[in-house]
Amino acid sequence: MDINLHSPERRLIDLKIEHADLNALVDVTSHAIPINELMLRRLKKRRLLLRDQIAQLEMSLDPPEPA
Numbered sequence: 001m002d003i004n005l006h007s008p009e010r011r012l013i014d015l016k017i018e019h020a021d022l023n024a025l026v027d028v029t030s031h032a033i034p035i036n037e038l039m040l041r042r043l044k045k046r047r048l049l050l051r052d053q054i055a056q057l058e059m060s061l062d063p064p065e066p067a
Helices: 008-030 037-061
Strands: none
Touching (some): 008 037
16 A cells, blocks of 8 residues: 555545544643633634545545536
8 A cells, every 4th residue: 555645645644634633632622721712713713624625635536426
């Protein structure tokens, strides 16, 4: 399994890992006392951006079949 480090498939894997890491960080931050609202908003915004990038990359790698 030799995936090129700059291939779209590898980029997708990296984005999914980063998204999972952010999910964990958002969970920890949201349960911290005191809650750092600014940091939490920034993490959630970054997580949303990553989710959009993942969806866009998945669509480009696996285009929908014609009806």
